[in-house]
Amino acid sequence: MLMDMWYMKHLATVPANKTMQMWGEYKNFGMEVITKMKASKKFYVMTALMAESSDKFGIVDCQYAKIQGSLAKAIESHFTVVAFTDVSEEKGKEPTYGLILKKTASRPLVTAKSPFDFMDGKKVFDDNDLMVLVKEVEDYVVS
Numbered sequence: 001m002l003m004d005m006w007y008m009k010h011l012a013t014v015p016a017n018k019t020m021q022m023w024g025e026y027k028n029f030g031m032e033v034i035t036k037m038k039a040s041k042k043f044y045v046m047t048a049l050m051a052e053s054s055d056k057f058g059i060v061d062c063q064y065a066k067i068q069g070s071l072a073k074a075i076e077s078h079f080t081v082v083a084f085t086d087v088s089e090e091k092g093k094e095p096t097y098g099l100i101l102k103k104t105a106s107r108p109l110v111t112a113k114s115p116f117d118f119m120d121g122k123k124v125f126d127d128n129d130l131m132v133l134v135k136e137v138e139d140y141v142v143s
Contacts, residue, residue, distance in 0.1 A: 003067050030071050034078050064111045076111045084110045097128035
């Protein structure tokens with residue numbers, strides 16, 4: 001949302017002859033935010049909507065954090081843990097919610113990732129409580 005707000009304020013209204021320059025400033029702004037978070041001793045959680053890209057036949061080939069410009073499909077590379085929400089539904093039962101921490105057979109197109117040994121290698125975390133995941137990340141970093 002932060003990047004969308006920057007886009008609407010600066011890029012959406014720019015004259016055509018300034019478009020390339022503003023896209024560069026857009027990327028610089030996004031990278032500056034990420035760089036400052038990485039340099040900080042505070043713990044940050046970024047949230048984003050999911051976007052999909054398709055091949056020339058219209059078949060979805062990737063699911064990633066929605067962001068515009070050259071940061072699209074690349075923003076996740078700046079983070080150690082990237083989790084996607086997961087909703088599992090069984091007929092006649094209430095849906096269950098969790099988090100995907102790595103690509104799975106049922107979700108092979110997500111850009112979810114985490115260290116190999118994070119949470120004993122779990123690919124899916126059967127809880128959607130973000131604070132539980134934050135605690136797991138903090139414990140992993142400390143150990």
